[in-house]
Amino acid sequence: MIQIPQGFRLAAANADFRGKRLDRNDLSLAFSDVPATAAGVFTTNLFRAAPVLVSEEHIKDSEGRGVRGVLFNSGQANACTGEEGRENCLRSLAMVSEALRAAGEKVSPSDLLPASTGVIGAQMPMDKWAAAAPALAASLGSVDIEGLARAMMTTDAFPKMSGRELSLAGGVVRLAGVAKGAGMICPNMATMLSLVMCDASVDPAAWRAMFRRAADATFNRVSVDGDTSTNDSLYGLANGASGVVVAQDELPLLEAALVEVLSELAYMLVKDGEGATKVMHIHVIGAASDADAEKVTRTVGHSQLVKTAMFGRDPNWGRIVAAAGRAGVNFDPMALRVTLCGVELFRNGRPTDLDFDALLKEPLKNVDLPLDIELGTGPGEARLLASDLSHGYVSLNSDYRS
Amino acid sequence: MIQIPQGFRLAAANADFRGKRLDRNDLSLAFSDVPATAAGVFTTNLFRAAPVLVSEEHIKDSEGRGVRGVLFNSGQANACTGEEGRENCLRSLAMVSEALRAAGEKVSPSDLLPASTGVIGAQMPMDKWAAAAPALAASLGSVDIEGLARAMMTTDAFPKMSGRELSLAGGVVRLAGVAKGAGMICPNMATMLSLVMCDASVDPAAWRAMFRRAADATFNRVSVDGDTSTNDSLYGLANGASGVVVAQDELPLLEAALVEVLSELAYMLVKDGEGATKVMHIHVIGAASDADAEKVTRTVGHSQLVKTAMFGRDPNWGRIVAAAGRAGVNFDPMALRVTLCGVELFRNGRPTDLDFDALLKEPLKNVDLPLDIELGTGPGEARLLASDLSHGYVSLNSDYRS
Numbered sequence: 001m002i003q004i005p006q007g008f009r010l011a012a013a014n015a016d017f018r019g020k021r022l023d024r025n026d027l028s029l030a031f032s033d034v035p036a037t038a039a040g041v042f043t044t045n046l047f048r049a050a051p052v053l054v055s056e057e058h059i060k061d062s063e064g065r066g067v068r069g070v071l072f073n074s075g076q077a078n079a080c081t082g083e084e085g086r087e088n089c090l091r092s093l094a095m096v097s098e099a100l101r102a103a104g105e106k107v108s109p110s111d112l113l114p115a116s117t118g119v120i121g122a123q124m125p126m127d128k129w130a131a132a133a134p135a136l137a138a139s140l141g142s143v144d145i146e147g148l149a150r151a152m153m154t155t156d157a158f159p160k161m162s163g164r165e166l167s168l169a170g171g172v173v174r175l176a177g178v179a180k181g182a183g184m185i186c187p188n189m190a191t192m193l194s195l196v197m198c199d200a201s202v203d204p205a206a207w208r209a210m211f212r213r214a215a216d217a218t219f220n221r222v223s224v225d226g227d228t229s230t231n232d233s234l235y236g237l238a239n240g241a242s243g244v245v246v247a248q249d250e251l252p253l254l255e256a257a258l259v260e261v262l263s264e265l266a267y268m269l270v271k272d273g274e275g276a277t278k279v280m281h282i283h284v285i286g287a288a289s290d291a292d293a294e295k296v297t298r299t300v301g302h303s304q305l306v307k308t309a310m311f312g313r314d315p316n317w318g319r320i321v322a323a324a325g326r327a328g329v330n331f332d333p334m335a336l337r338v339t340l341c342g343v344e345l346f347r348n349g350r351p352t353d354l355d356f357d358a359l360l361k362e363p364l365k366n367v368d369l370p371l372d373i374e375l376g377t378g379p380g381e382a383r384l385l386a387s388d389l390s391h392g393y394v395s396l397n398s399d400y401r402s
Numbered sequence: 403m404i405q406i407p408q409g410f411r412l413a414a415a416n417a418d419f420r421g422k423r424l425d426r427n428d429l430s431l432a433f434s435d436v437p438a439t440a441a442g443v444f445t446t447n448l449f450r451a452a453p454v455l456v457s458e459e460h461i462k463d464s465e466g467r468g469v470r471g472v473l474f475n476s477g478q479a480n481a482c483t484g485e486e487g488r489e490n491c492l493r494s495l496a497m498v499s500e501a502l503r504a505a506g507e508k509v510s511p512s513d514l515l516p517a518s519t520g521v522i523g524a525q526m527p528m529d530k531w532a533a534a535a536p537a538l539a540a541s542l543g544s545v546d547i548e549g550l551a552r553a554m555m556t557t558d559a560f561p562k563m564s565g566r567e568l569s570l571a572g573g574v575v576r577l578a579g580v581a582k583g584a585g586m587i588c589p590n591m592a593t594m595l596s597l598v599m600c601d602a603s604v605d606p607a608a609w610r611a612m613f614r615r616a617a618d619a620t621f622n623r624v625s626v627d628g629d630t631s632t633n634d635s636l637y638g639l640a641n642g643a644s645g646v647v648v649a650q651d652e653l654p655l656l657e658a659a660l661v662e663v664l665s666e667l668a669y670m671l672v673k674d675g676e677g678a679t680k681v682m683h684i685h686v687i688g689a690a691s692d693a694d695a696e697k698v699t700r701t702v703g704h705s706q707l708v709k710t711a712m713f714g715r716d717p718n719w720g721r722i723v724a725a726a727g728r729a730g731v732n733f734d735p736m737a738l739r740v741t742l743c744g745v746e747l748f749r750n751g752r753p754t755d756l757d758f759d760a761l762l763k764e765p766l767k768n769v770d771l772p773l774d775i776e777l778g779t780g781p782g783e784a785r786l787l788a789s790d791l792s793h794g795y796v797s798l799n800s801d802y803r804s
Contacts, residue, residue, distance in 0.1 A: 046727035047735050082752050120720045121753040225706040228728040304627040312800030318522045325448035326630040350484050351523040398714030
């Protein structure tokens with residue numbers, strides 16, 4: 001069981017945002033007893049939801065002051081909702097902070113960061129926010145990490161959590177992360193939301209920089225369907241409640257632990273991708289540059305032909321080779337080597353003489369499929385986790401007028 | 403019925419390249435009575451099949467001399483087959499030219515351009531080539547355009563043909579085109595092969611330049627799954643047998659007719675894409691540049707979320723808007739307009755107030771779905787035809803170990 005870092009309390013409530021009277025929470029709060037240093041990494045989509053824009057502003061305004069919490073709701077994404085959506089977002093923060101003040105917490109709306117996932121284009125039902133805010137505040141401290149992770153879920157099959165404890169010179173610090181993945185609701189949008197809480201005291205600039213790097217090494221190295229949502233957000237709060245100050249030379253240790261937490265969450269996102277039955281662990285080496293290697297991982301990992309082959313447990317070297325060959329990077333086709341689940345499929349411009357069917361029949365039944373691609377050109381390297389493409393994916397994403 | 407341009411004779415035979423003793427031809431030849439000016443546009447994949455490499459060489463060597471024909475086979479792609487594959491390719495040309503010489507035609511192997519589609523990585527069965535070459539030569543002149551188009555097919559559902567007649571100052575000239583599309587065979591590879599025959603006399607440099615431009619405006623503006631094969635090839639032969647010389651100022655007329663022929667073939671490729679039930683006609687205007695507009699067409703047209711929505715007849719503006727927003731081009735989200743089948747879905751940063759379900763229920767049952775996207779930024783414009791993503795696609799491409 002993952003421990004909540006010191007000085008954080010969690011809350012959750014059922015606001016019935018979906019209007020289906022489901023017996024599950026869809027509103028949650030990660031709250032810090034003291035102002036925390038905040039980091040945020042947000043979607044690169046030109047269309048950015050109201051909570052993304054407001055979170056960015058609040059993080060910027062918080063410099064030197066701190067952030068008290070992240071407020072999650074599932075059911076409405078509050079994206080493509082215009083000025084009214086922005087006002088509703090600010091109102092939702094005001095309602096929750098008022099309820100928290102009524103419960104004795106000194107907090108203002110600008111101390112909170114909003115994060116939304118769900119239907120886009122629809123305005124949030126503010127009466128439901130008003131009704132649920134007191135229940136949310138009342139639950140503060142009674143919710144565990146799994147409860148927080150569950151309240152964020154949309155069509156996720158399982159809650160996504162990861163944690164680490166780290167012994168530093170000043171003592172033990174904790175990291176606890178939650179995420180929700182590529183679940184879709186109508187009108188559908190895959191949104192990734194994630195939060196990592198930490199009870200160390202960390203230099204704000206260092207904290208933000210390590211989040212950008214860690215996100216690039218983890219969440220930006222996974223792919224379910226190549227689409228990016230209007231709401232993708234990763235938050236980091238470091239509140240210092242452990243009393244441990246991270247020294248300059250300990251920052252790499254903290255960053256390594258952060259990368260581990262985010263890596264575990266990122267893996268879970270792919271494994272729980274819509275209709276996913278496989279996780280391809282694509283590793284490209286020998287490219288002219290890391291950027292070239294990344295292009296190859298993405299072209300292979302996004303190839304519908306490769307993805308359907310993995311779903312069909314088909315050691316189809318031809319599709320992998322052809323995807324590498326059209327990635328737009330230069331390499332010598334004769335130098336290419338492709339190895340799937342440890343079995344070399346392609347070398348010297350031709351398939352190897354191995355009996356792929358016999359050797360790979362059992363390994364291809366596994367969920368995790370290592371796919372190693374050597375370009376033989378230079379030192380460039382990259383990794384990507386990618387899901388397969390199944391009937392389940394098509395069903396989930398086309399089931400509208402059945 | 404599409405007429406064969408003057409001075410061309412067609413041949414076809416059943417070489418049983420698939421080894422399944424099917425009652426269908428898999429070997430065919432488009433033969434010109436006189437040397438023809440040849441154009442070729444080939445795959446940009448780094449992995450290029452032996453027939454692609456040999457065709458390029460023969461076209462280059464033919465300058466000032468001409469090409470006599472294009473030799474198609476389906477069943478073996480002769481890709482990723484190394485030096486042996488190249489030798490087999492040259493041997494196949496030698497066998498066919500020898501059979502043609504025995505039938506009285508003065509032709510050498512270097513007068514022919516090879517084009518292959520089918521299994522990759524396997525060597526061609528040269529005994530089957532030897533056995534079938536005389537039958538192919540004997541059939542010369544007895545095959546019509548549809549027979550040629552049928553012999554090229556792999557898993558294509560229908561033969562793809564298109565033709566035009568054009569009145570020029572010197573008389574009437576004919577264009578006749580055939581193509582095969584994104585059919586897959588195991589180990590699977592989508593290959594596009596196409597040939598346009600013309601009986602006009604055209605300046606070689608002008609003929610080649612118009613093919614490059616016409617391919618860019620047509621075949622390079624369609625997408626089934628975004629993958630490019632090792633064998634994609636477009637051939638053009640102009641033999642002058644009509645006696646009509648295309649004047650300098652008539653070249654645009656000929657090019658316009660060529661674009662029409664290739665456009666019709668390209669449309670058929672998408673319509674017959676694997677598992678395709680829809681053809682999205684994506685038209686982006688108002689981009690900063692044509693290149694930006696093209697990026698948006700490709701991001702939307704390749705989006706698995708958009709493609710599954712179209713399969714599900716779901717007017718999912720959110721997926722279209724989000725795909726445009728992640729295309730990597732700059733525009734003002736508030737200026738974006740999205741119109742599907744003539745119904746405006748999105749404007750001013752929000753969905754419109756129209757009743758999409760009622761208005762689009764019937765139109766979304768059509769095969770052809772116009773999707774217009776205005777970015778409101780500049781004069782850039784682009785078009786793309788893209789198929790949807792269906793259960794049929796997943797079945798065709800994952801059905802390996804069922």
